[in-house]
Amino acid sequence: MKIGKLVSILALAGIATPVLATNGYLQHGYGVKSQGMAGVGIAMPQDSLAAATNPAGMVMVGDRMDIGLIWFRPNRSAKLETGYPPINGSYSGNDTENFFIPEFGYNRMISPTMSVGVSVYGNGGMNTDYKKGIPLFGTSRAGVDLSQLFIAPTFAIQVAPGQALGISLNLAYQRFEAKGLQNFAGPCPSCFSSSPGNVTNRGNDSSTGWGVKVGYTGKITDAVTIGATYQSKTHMGEFDKYKGLFAGKGDFDIPETYGIGVAFKAMPALTVAFDVQRINYSDVDSVGNKVDCLFAGMCQVGSSNGAGFGWRDMTAYKLGVSYDYSKTLTLRGGLSTARQPIRSSQTLFNILAPATVETHLTFGATWALSNKSELSLSYMHAFEKTVHGANSIPAGGGFPGGNVNLRMYEDSLGIAYGLRF
Numbered sequence: 001m002k003i004g005k006l007v008s009i010l011a012l013a014g015i016a017t018p019v020l021a022t023n024g025y026l027q028h029g030y031g032v033k034s035q036g037m038a039g040v041g042i043a044m045p046q047d048s049l050a051a052a053t054n055p056a057g058m059v060m061v062g063d064r065m066d067i068g069l070i071w072f073r074p075n076r077s078a079k080l081e082t083g084y085p086p087i088n089g090s091y092s093g094n095d096t097e098n099f100f101i102p103e104f105g106y107n108r109m110i111s112p113t114m115s116v117g118v119s120v121y122g123n124g125g126m127n128t129d130y131k132k133g134i135p136l137f138g139t140s141r142a143g144v145d146l147s148q149l150f151i152a153p154t155f156a157i158q159v160a161p162g163q164a165l166g167i168s169l170n171l172a173y174q175r176f177e178a179k180g181l182q183n184f185a186g187p188c189p190s191c192f193s194s195s196p197g198n199v200t201n202r203g204n205d206s207s208t209g210w211g212v213k214v215g216y217t218g219k220i221t222d223a224v225t226i227g228a229t230y231q232s233k234t235h236m237g238e239f240d241k242y243k244g245l246f247a248g249k250g251d252f253d254i255p256e257t258y259g260i261g262v263a264f265k266a267m268p269a270l271t272v273a274f275d276v277q278r279i280n281y282s283d284v285d286s287v288g289n290k291v292d293c294l295f296a297g298m299c300q301v302g303s304s305n306g307a308g309f310g311w312r313d314m315t316a317y318k319l320g321v322s323y324d325y326s327k328t329l330t331l332r333g334g335l336s337t338a339r340q341p342i343r344s345s346q347t348l349f350n351i352l353a354p355a356t357v358e359t360h361l362t363f364g365a366t367w368a369l370s371n372k373s374e375l376s377l378s379y380m381h382a383f384e385k386t387v388h389g390a391n392s393i394p395a396g397g398g399f400p401g402g403n404v405n406l407r408m409y410e411d412s413l414g415i416a417y418g419l420r421f
Contacts, residue, residue: 023277051166063420288308357383
């Protein structure tokens with residue numbers, strides 16, 4: 001099968017698959033090897049998905065192809081504690097439980113110091129599927145589904161021995177659907193939405209955009225490697241079918257991220273890596289704007305200053321280890337943590353996106369096979385985290401007052417096949 005055809009097939013698979021994630025709506029790591037080490041990779045490239053973390057790493061991994069599949073199972077729920085007892089109780093958002101996320105990478109050395117490649121991967125995380133409606137939101141079963149696909153052509157170069165720079169063009173596609181939000185669509189003239197006909201139950205809508213990611217990685221000593229990476233905000237087209245829901249008439253950009261990392265070879269067989277990653281959710285209005293102005297009658301959903309999910313920025317800390325147990329077996333493990341992005345005052349709207357998890361424990365392994373090929377596995381558990389609401393449901397304006405408590409935990413299992421040329 002030709003590489004271009006394989007990329008196209010995986011891209012279509014990614015578009016068709018609802019994707020979830022663990023640091024807000026970003027994955028905790030990209031590539032099964034990285035995922036087994038809590039997502040580290042800024043200073044430790046391991047495969048041709050390296051560009052998803054730091055494009056400079058691609059020139060360090062050589063000629064290779066990687067294809068993987070991740071099974072992801074989140075458990076998300078909300079509990080209403082309001083001034084109107086008939087609607088109180090727990091609501092499960094797990095009517096859709098299992099998700100399968102493909103990933104693909106290809107890298108080719110065009111000279112001893114330069115490489116070109118492509119990494120195909122996904123984000124998401126705003127997925128809930130409530131079997132019954134949320135009375136505060138609407139009359140039908142509620143939920144949202146956001147998927148994001150990146151195709152990242154990458155060029156990397158060693159500017160000196162052990163010192164590399166890289167750049168990726170992030171070509172992005174995203175798809176969204178919302179249902180069960182009829183209460184935000186009317187009645188007029190005192191509408192909650194600037195476009196009441198484009199709030200909910202409009203089916204799937206999509207948008208495209210692009211951004212760039214740049215990176216550096218370099219050896220400081222034979223045992224120490226450092227790295228840094230920056231991804232610009234990806235400006236996306238609007239979701240026209242949901243221009244009455246997202247701030248800025250359907251605007252939903254992908255946030256700016258940046259990070260630094262270090263990898264230390266403590267022993268010939270043992271490498272320890274540490275990354276710090278910053279995700280600027282608050283710069284995306286539809287994600288970062290608070291819902292307070294809606295309740296105060298000072299804005300609408302969908303308007304230029306419209307209400308959003310009220311997410312704050314995140315800083316993730318990731319620690320991973322890799323141990324070469326034998327010539328054919330490498331073992332991995334990791335732990336990461338971050339303060340989740342949902343404020344206690346913003347839990348109501350986040351019934352739709354209860355991305356509350358903070359701490360991830362991971363394990364992984366790679367078996368070297370014949371013919372320069374390998375098989376890798378990873379496992380991740382994101383520990384249960386509950387965010388208790390604090391005056392998150394106002395009293396008045398059709399709302400009964402009270403709070404929403406959000407809960408989530410997650411598990412994932414990944415498998416990947418790698419081939420060195």
